[in-house]
Amino acid sequence: MYNVNELNSMVETLKLYHRINKDKLLVNGIIDPDIIEKIYVDALPNNALLKKVLLKNTTFLVGKRGTGKSTIVARAQHQIRKEKNDLSVYINAKTVFELSKGTTSLSADIDQILNGRELNQLIILKTFLDEFSKSLKEELQNENNSMFTWLSRKSRDRKIKSIIKKIEQIFTNRASIDVSKRVDKNTKNNIAKATTLGAKTKIDSNGIISPEIDSQIKKNNERYIETNEVFIKYLDLNNLILKIEEIVDTCRRSGIYVFIDDYSELKVEDRKMFTEYIIQPFYHIAKDCVFLKVAAYPDQIEFGNLESKKYDFISIDMYDIYGKTNITDLEEKATIFTKRLIVNRLSNYTSIQIEDLFDFNSFNSSDECFRYLFYASMCIPRELGIIMDNCLQSHVFHGKKVNKTALIEAAERAYRENIESFYSRKLAATDIDSNEKAELVLQQELITLLITIAQENKKALAGIDNSYFRDLSEVPTSHFRVNKEYEEILAPLEFNNYIYKLGELVGKGSSKGLSNNTETLYSFNFGLCHTKKINYGKPIEKDSKFYQQRALNYSIKVGDLLSESKSISCEDGHTFGIEDLSLIQSLGMKCPTCIKEKGKLVSCKEVRKINFDRPSVLEEVKWTEAEISILTAIYKYEIRGKENITASLLENEIDLTSYSIGKRCQRLAEDNFVLRTHKSPYSYSLTKESRQLLNNAGIVAKADNLI
Incomplete structure (x- = not known):
């Protein structure tokens, strides 16, 4: 009745991770060069999001996992190639850092001059430039059949070869750049003198770019070497930009878009470094010809010294796209978007009609069917694919x-397979520090509390003297509110799809001394509600004020949990409740008691009261977070009967590159947690021991619960 391959292709294109290209979007096994244009569905009318991304400026494209950032990037690159007015490159920030970790040396001279931190910085920069060069060469080579059509084939090939050679010269000639004219004659220092360094670029009155220094001068074979010279050579962005401009001019283009993906997958310190040493210099120096487009997660961006009014911030999360005050309007627009996604993929990947796939008779209408699909996926294409x-x-x-x-x-x-065990997976990892684990435990307790309140209210609110509840035998409690001041503490639950932010409204009175009277409306995950027996939505006959009832505000209980789990303490021993955090933050995290009584500015910090013990079954196991992600992904494929589980396949399930997965699977195989078949590429499966450990530690949902 149905073509299995067509339907599988349809759903897999919705679930894709990482960079999306035409090779991952095969139609009946055939590459369609325009497929990304055909299947792209913009969340706003007239491709408004795409058009904004294509503006020639620095842009942060922000959204949770699976919301479609990579799809927008792929569509934007396709448009750039199609119009041939500009060039584009794609760089994965996480890959840059992973590759840089495998490099420990640049050259004998450089290694002796720089300390470990400086050397690491230069290695990261060089890796970035190498990836830049690699991506640009790929883009140029892919244009072989359409670029310079007015030239003969021989001339065209010679031109492309010359362009690629110029790209390589950016790196091979860098060390021989004459920098003597840029280094002040008095910059050579005695060995005892120290200067501050940081590779922060600055521009002098003559327009010359140079870095600030944060290094100790080192003596090498009785020669005094000024580290400015080394950094100017390796951070000679003037020369790099000139080469890029030359390439752009040679290609008869006006500029080059640099798409940076997986930026927020970096650790905080790595993000800061990436911004300081890569994003900022290009932003300040080359913004007329290099247009940075950075894909990132909400609240996981280090802006450095970028000027907020001179870059675009585009959020593609449902809450920001479809409105913050009218939940009815939001649901209608989001349902339409969900329907467009499904209809579009069906028409491009299958010969199936929509009514042949869905049993609309089991719903009140076809609109209700797509509304259920929206509830289940919340405008996250990857969740819809799942x-x-x-x-x-x-x-x-x-x-x-x-x-x-x-x-x-x-x-x-x-929910059970992908979300419910999230905190168990994270807390089982050995490479997460104690502070992060304490925060994870708090989040786990918080979602447990919210679920418990909803379950209790389902019966407790039924029949009370309230026009919205009195005629109900069970009250839908899938939606709840908290004071806006608690948004930050709930943000991780939202990011990990336990809850979703749907709107803001003015409360009927702040509670427990909270200063902000604005409340935020959330809903639980649709699958969570059905798993935990929480009725979803609101009664059909009730209006949207149902969600505004005072009993659905959980601020007091959330505040109580925070007070029990956190406190604030100053260096002199004064302790405060977490409810005083806003006051102390307004004082720059200085102790109000010390200021008042002693006139001293003494720092305060948050103190966590929660401890966590790893499951006893994992006492002898030292799995990292990445390894647990790999093991979990293999487990999911195995319970679905998937054979030949390769690194490339796993890459579609988790935020790791196939290269990184392969390296980690090698170590897991050595420890007898993974079996590798000796093929090229390797195929992976779990050992009996690892499968039992995953189940007993609660890291995965048991297979018999997923049928």
């Missing part, structure tokens, strides 16, 4: 249409 994949396995491949029950069961499975 839901549809579950439906294919449970119903479609057995000759059944997708009905309401199928969607609910698919959402439950997605």
Whole structure:
């Protein structure tokens, strides 16, 4: 009845991780060069998001995992190639740092001059430039059949070869750059003199770019070497930009877009370094011809000294796109977007009609069907792909249409398989520091508290003297509110898809001394609600003020949990409750008691009261967070009956490159947690021991619960 390959292709394109190219979007096994244009669905009318990304400025494209950042990047690059007015390159920030870790030396002279931190910085920069060169060469080579069509083939090939050679010269000639004219004659220092360094670029009155220094001068064979010279050679951005401009001019283009992906996958210190040493210099020096486009997660961006009014910040999360005050309007627009995604993929990847896939008779209307799909995915294309994949396995491949029950069961499975064990997976890792673990434990307790309140209110609120509840035997409690001051503490739960932010409203009175009267409306994950027996939504006959009822504000109980788990303490021993955090932050995290009584500016810090013990079954196991992600992904594929699980396949499931996955699987195999078949590429499976450990530690949902 159904073409399995077509349907699999459809859902897999919704689930893609990392860079998206035409090779990952095959239609019946054939490459369609325009497929990304055909399947792209902008969240706003007239491709408004795409057009904004294509503006010639620095842009931060911000959204949670799976919201479609990589798809927008792929669509933007396709448009750039199609119009041939500019060039583009794609760089994965996480790959840059992973590759740089495998390099420990630049040259004998440089290694002796720089300390470890400086050497690491230069290695990262060089790796970035190497990836830049590699991506640009790929883009040029891909244009072989369309570029310089007015030239003969021989002339065209010679031109492209010359362009690629110039790219390589950026690196091979860098060390021989004559920098004597840029270094003041008095900059050579005695060995005892220290200067401050940081590779922060600055521009002098003559327009010459040079770095600030944060290094100790080192003596080498009785020669005094000024580290300025080394950094000017390696950070000679003037020369780099001139070469890039030359390449752009040679290609008869006006500029070059640099798309930077997986930026927020870097650790905080690495993000700061990436911004300081890569984003800032290009932003300040080359903004007329180099247009940076950085894909990032909310609240995981280090802006450095970038001027906020001179770059675009584009959020593609549902809450920011479809409005913050009218939940009804948001749901209508989000449902339309969800329907467009499904219809578009079906028409491009299958010959199936929408009514042949969905059993609309099991819903009140076809609109209700797509509203359920929206509830289950919350405008996150990757989540929609997971839901549809579950439906294919449970119903479609057995000759059944997708009905309401199928969607609910698919959402439950997605929650149990991908979300419910998130904190167990994180806390089982050995490479997470104690502060982060304490925060994770707090988040785990917080979601447990919110679920418990919702479960209790389902019965407790029924029949009370309230026009919105009195005629109900069970109250839908999937939506709740907290004072806006608690948004920051709930942000990790939202980022990890336990809850979703839907709107803001003015409360009927702040509680427990909270200064802000604005409240934020959230909903629980649709699959979570059905798993935990929480009724979703609101009664059809009730208006949207249902969500504004005072009983659905959980601020007091959230505040109580925070007070029990956190406190604030100053260096002189004064202790404050977490409810005083806003006051202390307004004082620059200085102790108000010390200021008042002693006139002293004494620093305060948050003190966590929660401890965590790893599951006893993992006492002898030293899995890292990345390794747990790999093991979990293999487990998921195995319970779905997938064979030949390769690093490339796993790359589609987790935020790691196939190169990184392969390296880690080698170590896991050496420790007898993974089996590798001796093929090229390797195929991976779990050993009995690792499967038992994953189950007993609660890291994965047991297979019998996912059927």
